[in-house]
Amino acid sequence: MITFEHVSKIYSNGVRGLQDVNLTIGNGEFVSIIGLSGAGKSTFLRSINRLNDITEGEVCVNGRSVTKAGKKELRAIRRRIGMISQNFNLVKRSTVQKNVLSGRLGYYSTWKSILGIFSKEDYELANDALERVGLLDKLHSRSDELSGGQQQRVSIARTLVQQADIILADEPVASLDPITTQKIMQDLKQINQTMGKTVIVNIHSVQLAKQFSSRIIGFKSGCVVFDGTPEKLGGKELTEIYGRNILEEKEGAQDEA
Amino acid sequence: MRLKDTVHFNWYKHLFIAVIIAICLVASAGVTGADFTEVFGNAEQMSIFMARFLQPDFAYIPNIIGPMISTLQMSVVGTAIGVAFAVPVAFLATTTVTGNQVLTTVVRFFLDIVRTIPNLLLAALMVAIMGIGELTGVLTIAVFTFGMVSQLIYEAIETVDEGPIEAAESVGANKVQIAFWSVAPQIMSQVAGYTLYALEVNVRASTVLGYVGAGGIGVILNSSLALLQYSRVSVIILMILVVVAIVDGVSEAARRRLS
Numbered sequence: 001m002i003t004f005e006h007v008s009k010i011y012s013n014g015v016r017g018l019q020d021v022n023l024t025i026g027n028g029e030f031v032s033i034i035g036l037s038g039a040g041k042s043t044f045l046r047s048i049n050r051l052n053d054i055t056e057g058e059v060c061v062n063g064r065s066v067t068k069a070g071k072k073e074l075r076a077i078r079r080r081i082g083m084i085s086q087n088f089n090l091v092k093r094s095t096v097q098k099n100v101l102s103g104r105l106g107y108y109s110t111w112k113s114i115l116g117i118f119s120k121e122d123y124e125l126a127n128d129a130l131e132r133v134g135l136l137d138k139l140h141s142r143s144d145e146l147s148g149g150q151q152q153r154v155s156i157a158r159t160l161v162q163q164a165d166i167i168l169a170d171e172p173v174a175s176l177d178p179i180t181t182q183k184i185m186q187d188l189k190q191i192n193q194t195m196g197k198t199v200i201v202n203i204h205s206v207q208l209a210k211q212f213s214s215r216i217i218g219f220k221s222g223c224v225v226f227d228g229t230p231e232k233l234g235g236k237e238l239t240e241i242y243g244r245n246i247l248e249e250k251e252g253a254q255d256e257a
Numbered sequence: 258m259r260l261k262d263t264v265h266f267n268w269y270k271h272l273f274i275a276v277i278i279a280i281c282l283v284a285s286a287g288v289t290g291a292d293f294t295e296v297f298g299n300a301e302q303m304s305i306f307m308a309r310f311l312q313p314d315f316a317y318i319p320n321i322i323g324p325m326i327s328t329l330q331m332s333v334v335g336t337a338i339g340v341a342f343a344v345p346v347a348f349l350a351t352t353t354v355t356g357n358q359v360l361t362t363v364v365r366f367f368l369d370i371v372r373t374i375p376n377l378l379l380a381a382l383m384v385a386i387m388g389i390g391e392l393t394g395v396l397t398i399a400v401f402t403f404g405m406v407s408q409l410i411y412e413a414i415e416t417v418d419e420g421p422i423e424a425a426e427s428v429g430a431n432k433v434q435i436a437f438w439s440v441a442p443q444i445m446s447q448v449a450g451y452t453l454y455a456l457e458v459n460v461r462a463s464t465v466l467g468y469v470g471a472g473g474i475g476v477i478l479n480s481s482l483a484l485l486q487y488s489r490v491s492v493i494i495l496m497i498l499v500v501v502a503i504v505d506g507v508s509e510a511a512r513r514r515l516s
Contacts, residue, residue, distance in 0.1 A: 049427055051423065051426065051427060074429075075429040075430075075431065076429065077429075078426070078427055078428060078429035079428060079429040081427065082427070082428070083423075083424065083427040083428075085420065085423070085424075087420045088420070089420035089421055089423055089424035090420070090421065090424070091421040091438070091439060091442045091443060092418070092443075093442050093443060093445070093446075094442045098438075098442075102424070102425060102428065102430075102438050102439075103428050104428075105425060105428055105429070105430035105434050105438060106428050106429025106430055108434075110431060110433045110434060113430075113434050113437070113438065114433070114434075114437050155424070158424070158428070162428050168427075
C-alpha cells in the first residue's frame, strides 16, 4: 500500500512539481497516471521510491515512511519497488543476464556483488524472470543487440528478480511501436493479475490507460484533478486534465488512418 | 570587381597579423641571440658528427638489449600502478557516483597539481628522494600516468549514460555497487584504451628518463654521448626507434580492436 499525505514538491528553480497530493494506492491495483508533460507525473512516480525528495508531507510504502527513512532503510524499501523507464536504463555493454541479476544488488553485500558471487537461487530467479518475458534464449547476449521492446522486457525481468511488490513504470512504451506497446502493456497487466503486484504507469496515451488500468489518476500542474475508474473518465474530465477533450480528436485521427 | 567584394575583403587585417608575427619572430631571435649563420658555420663539425653517427656499431647491440628490456619493464609496471590508482581516484573526481561536490573539487585540485609537474622534473625529484635506479623510473612513470589517465577517465565517467545509475539506485544498490555495476562496464573499454595510450607515451618517455638517473636505456645513451661514442649512440637510437615503433603499432592495433 502506498499513501501520500499532503505531499508537495517545489523544485529549486521554483517549479511546483506536486501540490498537496493526498491519495492511497492499494495492493494489486493497476494505476495509470495521465496528464500533460510537466504536470507532475514523473515527480509523483519518483517520489514513491524517493528518486526525488519531496518538500512537504509524507510518503509511506507498506506502512514504512519513505520520507523519513535513513540511507540504509531507504535502500531496504527500494529493494521492494521495481522501476522501469522509457529509456530501459540497461547497461548496454553488459549481458542480459548481468542486467537482470543487477535487480538483486540490494540484497547483497558490497564485496559479494563486486566479485559477482550470486546464489544458485538467484541465477534461477533470473532464468525464471527471463522465461516469463520470453527472452531466456538471450541470456548471454549483449543488451544493445536487442530491439527496444526486448530491452524493455529485460528491464521488466529485472524488476521481477527484485521480487518487488510494486512496479513503477515511467513512460514504459513512449519509445516503442504500437505492436510492441501492446505486448509490453500486456506483460505488465499479466504480472499485475497473476502475481498480484501493484503496477503504476505514467502514460501519455489515454486509450492505453483506459484499456489496461483499474484506476486512472489525472494530474494538472502538480494537483490531482481526476481519480477514478476508466469508465468515469469522460470528455469533461479529460478537458479538465488536458485543457481540451483530446479523446475525441484522437479517435477521429485513428478513423482517418 | 572591387577587392572588398571578394573573400579578401579584410586583407588589411591579415596583413596586420602577418606584420605582428614577423616582428615577434625577429624580436625573439634578437633577444635569444639566435643566428642562422652559426648553423652553417658549424657545417664542418656537423659532418664529422654525422660521419661517425652513420657508422652504427652493431656489435654493441647485445649490451643494450638488457637495458632496453628494463626500460620496457619500467614502462609496463609504472603504467599498471598509475592506472590502478587512477581509476578509483577518477571516481572521486566526479559527482556522478559520490554526489559530493566538495570532495570532487578537492580531488581535482590535487590532480591538477600532479599533472602540472613535467616528466623530467618529476624524475629528477624522484632521484633526489629515492636515489638512482629502475625503481625511481617506475615511480616516476606511475605518478605521471596517474595524473594523465585519471583526467581521461573522469572525463569518461562524466559522459556515461545515467539511466543504469538510476536503475541501480532504484533497486537499492549502494554507491560502491553503482560504481561497479552501472558505471564501470560503461567505461571499461575506454580505460583499456587509455592504458595502452599511456603505455605508448611512457615507453617513449622512459627512454629519456635514464638521463636524470632513473634507469633503463637512457643511462647508456647518456654515457655514450658523454664519451663521444657516436657509433654506439646511433645504435641505441635505432634500437629505441624500432622498439617504440613496435610498441606503438601493437598498441594501436589493440586499441582499434577495442573501439
